[in-house]
Amino acid sequence: MSNFNAWKLFSFFCFSIFLLGCESKEEQAQKSVQLEINSTELEIASLRKALDNNYIRNAKLLKEYDSYVQSNLPKISQISSLVAQDATTQGPLFQGLTTRLNDIKNEPVTLDNAYIQLDRLAKIKEAAKLSLFGDALTDPLNVIADMSEGNLARVGAISKQAEDAANQGENFGSGSQMIGNPNYGNWQTNSSGISFWQWYGMYRMFGDVVGGVSYDRWSRKRRYSYYNDYGRSRYTSKNQYKTQQKIETRTKQSYKRQGKQFTSPYAKKRSGASSLSRSSYTPVKTRSSYSKSSYSKSSGSVRNSSSRTSRGVSRGK
Numbered sequence: 001m002s003n004f005n006a007w008k009l010f011s012f013f014c015f016s017i018f019l020l021g022c023e024s025k026e027e028q029a030q031k032s033v034q035l036e037i038n039s040t041e042l043e044i045a046s047l048r049k050a051l052d053n054n055y056i057r058n059a060k061l062l063k064e065y066d067s068y069v070q071s072n073l074p075k076i077s078q079i080s081s082l083v084a085q086d087a088t089t090q091g092p093l094f095q096g097l098t099t100r101l102n103d104i105k106n107e108p109v110t111l112d113n114a115y116i117q118l119d120r121l122a123k124i125k126e127a128a129k130l131s132l133f134g135d136a137l138t139d140p141l142n143v144i145a146d147m148s149e150g151n152l153a154r155v156g157a158i159s160k161q162a163e164d165a166a167n168q169g170e171n172f173g174s175g176s177q178m179i180g181n182p183n184y185g186n187w188q189t190n191s192s193g194i195s196f197w198q199w200y201g202m203y204r205m206f207g208d209v210v211g212g213v214s215y216d217r218w219s220r221k222r223r224y225s226y227y228n229d230y231g232r233s234r235y236t237s238k239n240q241y242k243t244q245q246k247i248e249t250r251t252k253q254s255y256k257r258q259g260k261q262f263t264s265p266y267a268k269k270r271s272g273a274s275s276l277s278r279s280s281y282t283p284v285k286t287r288s289s290y291s292k293s294s295y296s297k298s299s300g301s302v303r304n305s306s307s308r309t310s311r312g313v314s315r316g317k
Contacts, residue, residue, distance in 0.1 A: 007183040029114035033104075036121040040101055043128040047097075050130050051089050058137040062087040065144045065152055076147045079175075081207055083140045092183040093136060093235070096207060100124050100237045120238060123284055125235035131277040136235060138276070139226045145211070146174040157224060157272050170221035171272060175219060175299070178203075178224040182240040187215050187247045193254060195247050216251055217299040219265035224272025230280045232266065 016158035020276070054060045066084035070077050085091040101124055104117055126132060138156035145152040146160055147308050154160060164171065178184045184206075185199040195215035222228065227235060248264055273280075 001179040009236075010082040026109075026111055029111055029207055032108045033109045033114055033117045033121070033182070036125075037101070037105060040121050040125045043125045044097060044101065044224060047094065047128045048089050048267050049088065051094065056130055056134045056137070058134040058141060059087040061140050061155065062107055062137055064142075064146075065141060068152065069144060069148065073148060073151065079147065079209075080144050081204060082205075083143055085136060086140045093133070093140075097128055102238070122233050126279075127231075127282055129279065131279045132231075132234065135276050135280045136226060136231050141180070142177055146177075146245070156226065156274060156276050157315065158274050163272055166271070168187065169223035170217075171223070172213055172218070175210050176213075176223070177227070179207065179210070179213055180222070180225070182236060182243070186240075186243065189247070189250070190302070193250070195251065215247055216255075216262070219248075219251065222265055222270065222271040226273070226276075226280075229268065229269045229273065230276065231302050233284050242310055 069080035086093045141155045187195045188198040189195045251264040
């Protein structure tokens, strides 16, 4: 190589280093978030493929439960087919993840929100992992199991008989595992200041099974569900979480005016989980090595899996 060409190569290298050094903190933040978006998209694409090809055991089992109901339990066939949508990419559980990702993609990245964006992406990416998504499907599975009157076994949770015998909490009826989960409904406050669970349109048929449930009563007496005890941090959007916090704060203030003490429904995990994947017991971990201080004067760091059942689709009474 001639001295002239060697000099040109050296000059180009030095200029590249100079350009990298000139990159602003905001540009660094935007690149970091974009890299995490790309990584999250890959995780969701992997989940989509797994659902389309029946790779997730609990998704396959949910379809089998629905098939059994359609053939043998016509009284609950409509509800079953609705709940079984969560075994597909058309279900609210999967759609919730894609909506949350799209919301982040459509938001501008600044020094002030980059840390928050990375944290939100980390939770979405974890929720899309096959083992965790499979665990999240235990709620819809157990809704069908409870409505089958003993024909189908619960998955990832103790049996209904064991739960009733434990006498912990109140039995709000089959389908109560979905109360509190914003993928299926939300809390609505009436003119008297009392909040009741309101199912989304297509899930309103659950109202005939579960009945009216007030927030304060549910908070005190709710039983185990995967979402409320393990999945909430991963399967809740930013706005959904804020809404939950507002309802909790409003109820707490109401109790205080009455001289009573209110305890958050999420303050303590309810017992009842069984055979969940190890990932569900692990708090949300940092999925990025970037720290908040990399983009602003504030300090702090970004917070940084298959389900199984021992029983088959059907069991004897």
